[in-house]
Amino acid sequence: MRGSMSLVLVRTALRNLVAHKAKTSIVGSIIFFGSFLVVFGTALLDSIDRGMSGSITESLAGHLQIYAKDARDKLQLFGGGFMGGDDFGAIRDFKPVREILEALPEVKAVVPLGLQMVTVMGGNEIDQTLEELRQAVKSGDDDKIHSLAVKLRAMADDLLPDLERRRHIARDKAEIENQLRDLARVRSDAFWAELAKDPERGLTFLEAHVAPLVLDGRFLYFRNVATDLTRFPRLFDRFELVDGQMVPPGEPGILLAKRTYETWVKNPVARDLDKIYQGLTTQNLSIATATELADAARRLPRQYRRISFQLAVEDARTVERELRRLLPESTGDLGALLQDFLRVDDDNAVGRYRFFYDVIAPRLPLYTVPVGSDVILRAVTKTGYFKAAKVKVWGTFRFKGLEDSDLAGASNLIDLLTFRELYGIMTDDKQRELQGIRDAVGVKDVAREDAEAALFGGDARPSSADATPGTLGAIDAVAEIAAAKAPAPAVTFTPEEVDNGLTISAAVILKDPSRLHQGLAAVQRAIDAANLNLQVVDWQTAAGIPGQLVTVMRLVLYLAIFIIFLVALVIINNAMLMAMVERIGEIGTMRAIGAQRSLVMWMFIVEILTLGAIAGTAGALAALAVVSWLGHVGIPAPNDQLQFLFSGPRLYPAAGLENLLLGCASVCLVSLGSTLYPARMATRVQPVVAMQAKE
Amino acid sequence: MPAIVSLSNVAKDYPLGKTVVRALRGVSLAIEKGEFVAIAGPSGSGKTTLLNLIGCVDVPSSGEVTIDGRSTSALHDRELTNLRLHSLGFIFQTFNLVAVLNLYQNVEFPLLLKGHHTAAERKKKVEAMIDKVGLTPQIGQRPNELSGGQRQRVAIARALVTEPKIVLADEPTANLDSVTGQNIIDLMKALNDTLTTTFIFSTHDQRVISHARRVIRLVDGVVEDGAAQARGAGG
Numbered sequence: 001m002r003g004s005m006s007l008v009l010v011r012t013a014l015r016n017l018v019a020h021k022a023k024t025s026i027v028g029s030i031i032f033f034g035s036f037l038v039v040f041g042t043a044l045l046d047s048i049d050r051g052m053s054g055s056i057t058e059s060l061a062g063h064l065q066i067y068a069k070d071a072r073d074k075l076q077l078f079g080g081g082f083m084g085g086d087d088f089g090a091i092r093d094f095k096p097v098r099e100i101l102e103a104l105p106e107v108k109a110v111v112p113l114g115l116q117m118v119t120v121m122g123g124n125e126i127d128q129t130l131e132e133l134r135q136a137v138k139s140g141d142d143d144k145i146h147s148l149a150v151k152l153r154a155m156a157d158d159l160l161p162d163l164e165r166r167r168h169i170a171r172d173k174a175e176i177e178n179q180l181r182d183l184a185r186v187r188s189d190a191f192w193a194e195l196a197k198d199p200e201r202g203l204t205f206l207e208a209h210v211a212p213l214v215l216d217g218r219f220l221y222f223r224n225v226a227t228d229l230t231r232f233p234r235l236f237d238r239f240e241l242v243d244g245q246m247v248p249p250g251e252p253g254i255l256l257a258k259r260t261y262e263t264w265v266k267n268p269v270a271r272d273l274d275k276i277y278q279g280l281t282t283q284n285l286s287i288a289t290a291t292e293l294a295d296a297a298r299r300l301p302r303q304y305r306r307i308s309f310q311l312a313v314e315d316a317r318t319v320e321r322e323l324r325r326l327l328p329e330s331t332g333d334l335g336a337l338l339q340d341f342l343r344v345d346d347d348n349a350v351g352r353y354r355f356f357y358d359v360i361a362p363r364l365p366l367y368t369v370p371v372g373s374d375v376i377l378r379a380v381t382k383t384g385y386f387k388a389a390k391v392k393v394w395g396t397f398r399f400k401g402l403e404d405s406d407l408a409g410a411s412n413l414i415d416l417l418t419f420r421e422l423y424g425i426m427t428d429d430k431q432r433e434l435q436g437i438r439d440a441v442g443v444k445d446v447a448r449e450d451a452e453a454a455l456f457g458g459d460a461r462p463s464s465a466d467a468t469p470g471t472l473g474a475i476d477a478v479a480e481i482a483a484a485k486a487p488a489p490a491v492t493f494t495p496e497e498v499d500n501g502l503t504i505s506a507a508v509i510l511k512d513p514s515r516l517h518q519g520l521a522a523v524q525r526a527i528d529a530a531n532l533n534l535q536v537v538d539w540q541t542a543a544g545i546p547g548q549l550v551t552v553m554r555l556v557l558y559l560a561i562f563i564i565f566l567v568a569l570v571i572i573n574n575a576m577l578m579a580m581v582e583r584i585g586e587i588g589t590m591r592a593i594g595a596q597r598s599l600v601m602w603m604f605i606v607e608i609l610t611l612g613a614i615a616g617t618a619g620a621l622a623a624l625a626v627v628s629w630l631g632h633v634g635i636p637a638p639n640d641q642l643q644f645l646f647s648g649p650r651l652y653p654a655a656g657l658e659n660l661l662l663g664c665a666s667v668c669l670v671s672l673g674s675t676l677y678p679a680r681m682a683t684r685v686q687p688v689v690a691m692q693a694k695e
Numbered sequence: 696m697p698a699i700v701s702l703s704n705v706a707k708d709y710p711l712g713k714t715v716v717r718a719l720r721g722v723s724l725a726i727e728k729g730e731f732v733a734i735a736g737p738s739g740s741g742k743t744t745l746l747n748l749i750g751c752v753d754v755p756s757s758g759e760v761t762i763d764g765r766s767t768s769a770l771h772d773r774e775l776t777n778l779r780l781h782s783l784g785f786i787f788q789t790f791n792l793v794a795v796l797n798l799y800q801n802v803e804f805p806l807l808l809k810g811h812h813t814a815a816e817r818k819k820k821v822e823a824m825i826d827k828v829g830l831t832p833q834i835g836q837r838p839n840e841l842s843g844g845q846r847q848r849v850a851i852a853r854a855l856v857t858e859p860k861i862v863l864a865d866e867p868t869a870n871l872d873s874v875t876g877q878n879i880i881d882l883m884k885a886l887n888d889t890l891t892t893t894f895i896f897s898t899h900d901q902r903v904i905s906h907a908r909r910v911i912r913l914v915d916g917v918v919e920d921g922a923a924q925a926r927g928a929g930g
């Protein structure tokens with residue numbers, strides 16, 4: 001078609017658009033909305049994709065993940081199965097994998113990652129009290145023994161109602177009745193008189209039978225990622241040490257995720273008070289209206305034991321005195337006072353928070369495993385045995401921008417050798433060494449036959465902390481106590497030892513992240529060629545559920561766009577069909593004076609494309625404006641999952657050319673598609689209608 | 696001189712439900728270049744049908760219509776359209792201007808369809824044509840800003856701007872008052888004189904018929920009177 005004709009078509013189209021305002025505004029607003037949605041939606045999703053890609057690749061996953069081909073489950077670095085429910089197989093020997101892959105030109109580095117679920121003994125207030133008692137007995141401090149006895153009897157009193165309640169609902173009543181008998185024994189004067197005569201016997205009874213009753217909060221579940229702690233911080237840009245120090249090269253140790261440290265390791269009373277205080281002072285929330293704060297406030301009074309059980313005798317007296325001054329109305333013992341104290345509302349919360357940190361917190365071990373202390377980790381080996389290992393908590397860390405994300409903040413970092421020990425693989429050397437350490441310490445302290453049997457099993461199993469699975473009861477706790485008495489193994493290791501051996505997966509960091517597919521192909525070729533029996537997946541797949549979330553969101557968006565466009569198709573089709581019918585006379589006239597059918601077709605196409613271009617551009621520009629405004633102020637992430645997706649507390653979206661192009665293309669396509677039928681109908685208009693036309 | 700329009704034994708049937716309306720039954724006639732012909736007859740006699748066949752917007756049921764030497768029944772839509780574009784001009788009873796285009800653009804439209812003129816040539820032709828129909832002062836106005844007579848002048852200009860051999864007009868004055876209708880016929884006649892374009896128009900207005908140089912009378916789909924077909928009945 002000639003230029004001048006096209007010009008006339010555009011002009012005619014524009015004039016027709018102006019002339020039929022109702023039709024134009026309906027069709028125009030649909031196109032506007034569709035274009036807005038496509039540009040805004042895809043820009044937002046692309047931004048989330050970029051953010052999440054950062055969250056995942058720069059925190060744990062790297063660009064590619066390698067793991068065993070025969071893994072029963074798909075690798076899930078974030079989320080996924082709990083407590084070793086998943087089996088990701090294992091890379092038996094990391095060293096050749098690293099050598100082969102790091103030789104590839106695409107690969108910058110390969111870092112081993114050993115995903116492992118462990119339990120940690122935590123919140124063992126009673127153990128600390130018993131330890132104090134043990135010391136007092138040893139040093140013959142009768143006053144101390146007496147006050148500790150009072151405390152322990154109070155603890156027993158305190159446990160009684162709970163246990164009574166549990167007896168009503170428990171299936172295994174016999175066990176609870178046994179426990180009630182044990183409690184009654186502790187509450188009797190006879191027991192304490194006996195303890196004075198034979199302290200060891202009494203102490204062992206307390207440790208074996210009473211301590212386990214304080215189950216509340218005794219176990220923490222940690223999600224550990226074992227890695228080369230020297231190389232990891234250098235290769236994962238988001239890593240940031242918060243408290244303490246890095247694990248020195250060659251030494252075993254664990255770095256706790258700051259988020260885990262603050263939410264799970266911190267005293268729950270402190271944690272809930274923190275949450276309420278934060279909510280009231282920085283987020284402008286109130287306990288009366290925000291369910292999150294209300295939940296915390298409701299929990300608090302029930303958790304008074306997390307204070308009362310943890311206070312040393314003298315400290316308990318001080319706190320009681322101060323509380324009486326703060327709450328003159330309150331009567332009753334420390335427990336009752338604390339419960340009153342922990343009943344917080346919007347009016348008193350800030351005051352209670354201050355009082356807690358001024359008076360109570362300095363007297364409490366605020367963290368179950370504080371930085372600098374040793375922690376016993378316990379894992380279930382593949383063969384079903386418990387393995388325990390003790391490591392030092394060197395510090396806490398976080399991934400920048402993901403400070404408040406539970407998904408990213410759920411994994412602690414631990415050295416590979418401790419991981420391998422917990423996994424159930426040890427060099428003979430290590431086994432002997434550990435055996436020596438365990439023989440030397442602690443075993444004689446639990447000199448009761450049942451405990452010994454539990455510790456060593458029927459035969460002389462080399463690892464003293466092995467216990468048959470399923471006995472999470474008293475015997476197990478004794479094993480824990482025994483292990484606790486051993487200091488963290490003072491072994492050191494070389495970088496070779498880190499590489500030589502087992503890992504679950506390995507992160508591959510590419511030199512050019514934009515060439516992910518080429519990198520993946522190269523790695524795939526290399527592991528196939530070397531017959532390593534491994535598989536490689538991209539970060540999105542490896543991340544598990546969060547990685548797929550964006551795909552799901554994309555699907556939902558596309559579905560929404562599809563539906564909207566389907567509706568648009570129908571509406572535009574109808575509007576254009578009506579326009580066609582209205583213009584039959586005009587079309588016939590044009591045909592009569594010599595316009596070909598194709599010109600009539602073009603007339604409609606140009607008209608809808610003109611409208612599409614105007615309304616579509618307007619929609620795209622509006623979307624751009626909204627996106628860039630949001631890119632300026634940021635979209636707050638209301639919850640943890642979104643924080644992870646947003647790669648931080650706020651998402652700053654940006655639109656790219658590709659979003660605009662996609663918007664234009666889809667709008668054009670839909671406009672065209674919806675006009676095809678009316679345009680075809682228009683071409684069928686016979687020129688003879690011009691002769692019949694009556695105005 | 697060979698006839699520019701010739702019909703030989705043309706019949707046109709319209710199916711109407713189960714019956715058939717025989718609008719034309721065996722019409723034969725010839726019109727030569729430069730003639731100014733009126734087709735007269737009562738309502739329903741087949742005037743419009745006849746013009747449709749000559750105008751190539753319809754084809755006969757039987758018989759042969761030859762326009763400028765080409766038999767229309769053998770032609771496809773595309774060729775018929777081309778024939779209309781290049782050889783025919785149309786003036787409609789209801790003017791049929793494109794509402795969204797102004798006077799100038801309406802007249803320019805068929806030239807654009809033809810496509811083989813430069814912008815300057817088009818401008819010259821269009822302005823000259825508009826001048827001929829006396830509408831230069833209204834050149835930028837839209838059809839709805841013009842009177843009926845003015846609109847029909849625009850239609851005439853549009854029909855003539857491509858310099859067609861034949862101009863067809865189906866009751867061009869029916870929607871106009873008698874004075875204006877007279878003016879339109881006078882204009883067509885003047886253009887017929889100067890341009891040697893063949894004008895064929897239908898009407899049942901006796902005063903209009905009296906201006907025709909030749910009258911073809913239709914009654915019930917047949918040409919009524921052989922003698923009346925002779926040249927130079929009026930004028």
Ligand SMILES: Nc1ncnc2c1ncn2[C@@H]1O[C@H](COP(=O)(O)OP(=O)(O)OP(=O)(O)O)[C@@H](O)[C@H]1O
Pocket residue numbers: 709710711716717718736737738739740741742743744745899
């Ligand atoms: N499309 C059609 N379908 C069926 N019958 C038709 C059609 N067009 C015309 N006719 C019939 O054909 C006959 C001739 O009609 P035509 O329109 O040619 O007459 P006319 O002389 O132009 O009449 P008028 O002066 O009223 O315009 C009439 O009986 C009419 O009803």
Ligand SMILES: [Mg+2]
Pocket residue numbers: 742743744865
């Ligand atoms: Mg008629």
